[in-house]
Amino acid sequence: MALAVQAGESFDADDLHILAVAVQQALVGESATVSAGTSSRLQQRLGPVYVALRANGAPVASAWADGPTALRATTAAVQAAAVKAAMVSRDEDVRPQVTDAELCISHSYRLIDPIEEARGLLTNVHRGVLGIAIDYAGQISYYSPTLMLANNWSFDRVFEDVVDVHHLSVEQLERDADVFVFSGDQVLVSLTEPPEAVPMERGNRLVTMEEVTQPKVQELENLMGQWLTSALHEDGRMTYKYWPSRGEESTSNNMIRQWMATVALNRLAARDGDHALYENAAGNIRYNLQEFYREEGDLGLIEYAGKVKLGGVALAALALIEHPQRAEFSHEEAALRRTVEALWQEDGSFRTFYLPSDRNDNQNFYPGEALVLWATLYAQEQDTDLLERFMMSFEYYRAWHLDPENRNPAFVPWHTQAYYILWTETNDPALRDFIFQMNDWLLSMQEWDSATYGDTMGRFYDSSRPQYGPPHASSTGTYLEGLIDAYRLAVAVGDSGRADQYRLAIRRGLRSVMQLQFADDIDLYYISRRELALGGIRTTVYDNEIRVDNVQHNLLAVLKILETFTPADFTG
Numbered sequence: 001m002a003l004a005v006q007a008g009e010s011f012d013a014d015d016l017h018i019l020a021v022a023v024q025q026a027l028v029g030e031s032a033t034v035s036a037g038t039s040s041r042l043q044q045r046l047g048p049v050y051v052a053l054r055a056n057g058a059p060v061a062s063a064w065a066d067g068p069t070a071l072r073a074t075t076a077a078v079q080a081a082a083v084k085a086a087m088v089s090r091d092e093d094v095r096p097q098v099t100d101a102e103l104c105i106s107h108s109y110r111l112i113d114p115i116e117e118a119r120g121l122l123t124n125v126h127r128g129v130l131g132i133a134i135d136y137a138g139q140i141s142y143y144s145p146t147l148m149l150a151n152n153w154s155f156d157r158v159f160e161d162v163v164d165v166h167h168l169s170v171e172q173l174e175r176d177a178d179v180f181v182f183s184g185d186q187v188l189v190s191l192t193e194p195p196e197a198v199p200m201e202r203g204n205r206l207v208t209m210e211e212v213t214q215p216k217v218q219e220l221e222n223l224m225g226q227w228l229t230s231a232l233h234e235d236g237r238m239t240y241k242y243w244p245s246r247g248e249e250s251t252s253n254n255m256i257r258q259w260m261a262t263v264a265l266n267r268l269a270a271r272d273g274d275h276a277l278y279e280n281a282a283g284n285i286r287y288n289l290q291e292f293y294r295e296e297g298d299l300g301l302i303e304y305a306g307k308v309k310l311g312g313v314a315l316a317a318l319a320l321i322e323h324p325q326r327a328e329f330s331h332e333e334a335a336l337r338r339t340v341e342a343l344w345q346e347d348g349s350f351r352t353f354y355l356p357s358d359r360n361d362n363q364n365f366y367p368g369e370a371l372v373l374w375a376t377l378y379a380q381e382q383d384t385d386l387l388e389r390f391m392m393s394f395e396y397y398r399a400w401h402l403d404p405e406n407r408n409p410a411f412v413p414w415h416t417q418a419y420y421i422l423w424t425e426t427n428d429p430a431l432r433d434f435i436f437q438m439n440d441w442l443l444s445m446q447e448w449d450s451a452t453y454g455d456t457m458g459r460f461y462d463s464s465r466p467q468y469g470p471p472h473a474s475s476t477g478t479y480l481e482g483l484i485d486a487y488r489l490a491v492a493v494g495d496s497g498r499a500d501q502y503r504l505a506i507r508r509g510l511r512s513v514m515q516l517q518f519a520d521d522i523d524l525y526y527i528s529r530r531e532l533a534l535g536g537i538r539t540t541v542y543d544n545e546i547r548v549d550n551v552q553h554n555l556l557a558v559l560k561i562l563e564t565f566t567p568a569d570f571t572g
Helices: 014-027 068-085 145-151 153-165 170-176 214-230 255-272 275-292 309-320 326-343 364-382 384-402 411-426 430-444 471-494 496-518 548-564
Strands: 049-055 058-065 100-112 131-137 139-143 178-190 196-200 241-243 293-296 297-302 307-309 354-355
Touching: 014 068, 014 100, 014 178, 014 196, 049 068, 049 145, 058 068, 058 145, 068 100, 100 131, 100 145, 100 241, 131 145, 131 153, 131 170, 131 297, 139 145, 139 153, 145 153, 145 178, 153 170, 214 255, 214 496, 214 548, 255 275, 255 309, 255 548, 275 293, 275 309, 275 326, 275 364, 297 309, 297 326, 307 309, 309 326, 309 354, 309 364, 326 354, 326 364, 364 384, 384 411, 384 430, 411 430, 411 471, 430 471, 430 496, 471 496, 471 548, 496 548
Parallel strands: none
Antiparallel strands: 049 058, 049 100, 100 178, 131 139, 131 178, 178 196, 293 297, 297 307, 307 354
16 A cells, blocks of 8 residues: 655645635536645645545545546546436436535554554544544455544444454454555535535634634524524423433433533523523423432432432432422422431431442532532521531541542532532531642643643643543533632622633633534534534534533533633633
């Protein structure tokens, strides 16, 4: 296999215009009327070109082709794809209405050891950036990074595909095949009049820090709110997980995330004074209670798949408390509150599961969720007995978290929110100091200068500490929920240095969330059911799964950020 040359700079505006016109003409079998100058990158031989023709996101046909120049390889690939789709005819009645052409002009091929080097190169962070070419018995299978994005495939899934095609084992493939990785210039050609070519990075455009402005963050919030309200079905059920590449909804579920979505609906309705949305949220509450609520004695339980979790019970109670029709659900609220109290222990700790009764894990999550409920109740009722229990839990979990065996960033945002709510009522310096201690440490988890690619900057993930889990959009959202409260606290006590540090982390986190949102025709280019993805937040830049907490956590954070930041706070 001949290796393509190392790529130089990206295509310039003239190159992109030439590509757009050439693709449009090749699509209908016309000879090219545009040409590139001798100095253009389009006149270089870069490598085979992948073209996928799409009709409003739906795949029509795809092809690879090579050629003496990048431009000629591109037109050859378009023509090959057009032949596959029987599109060379000018008859509009038989030709599918292609709206876009997805291009990957490959270059910079590198032969790798599929066992040793693959551990470093064929990892998630490179999905959608690097492609794979596998040469087995003289037959080369190419996998464009844009194809992997559109199919939501991992590198392992690519190997499975090659194994299926050749009827091999993975071991045979690793032993007998030559495996190459390559980079590629990714371009989306919109076949409008005139056609337009847009360069992409990992199937998207890079969001810059200069774009993190109040109007842009407002757009982010509007689209998230649109997705969340659209995910609410007529019977009150909320979509839990959606797979855009398949156009399918998952059948899995999670009560904690469902009830936090209800909280998000409540708070969005409260911010806008939206009575219709409040009624929709009430329908969601009624559905969840009907499907997942039951009682055992005088205790209210939220049960799913044989589990009753402290977090699910606490957040269900919070959703009922924050809804203006709270009185309708007063019986269930009281029973749920009794369950939270029953799971509280005399040393200040919580049992984290009612069922199964022998489980007591997830201490980094569920007690903080319960304390958010208690802090909210104390702010409303000023119950001194509740305050005493809360502070016992604060003392217990402060010591627990600071034990190196337990230290985990997942603990920080829930406890930050709970302690900030209570601090606004009590001005207790111990609460203040621990909020700062937790969030100062959390800042080290945010990826910035160490990021492998620009589109991962701002997420909360430290590859040197994998024990804290993989990157995830919902994690970024929860950290932002806590950080904006830590920022509010720093401002309130006049700690400008900390406030600036937290504000910068929040701005960087917002950049990451904006990068993950399905926001326009560019990042939706491979999605056919766009109305179900628009506004949703992908799990990562390389995994397009939309889970409801990806949206609701970030929406809850952004609601607080927009309420708190001035326009100037969004800028450097």
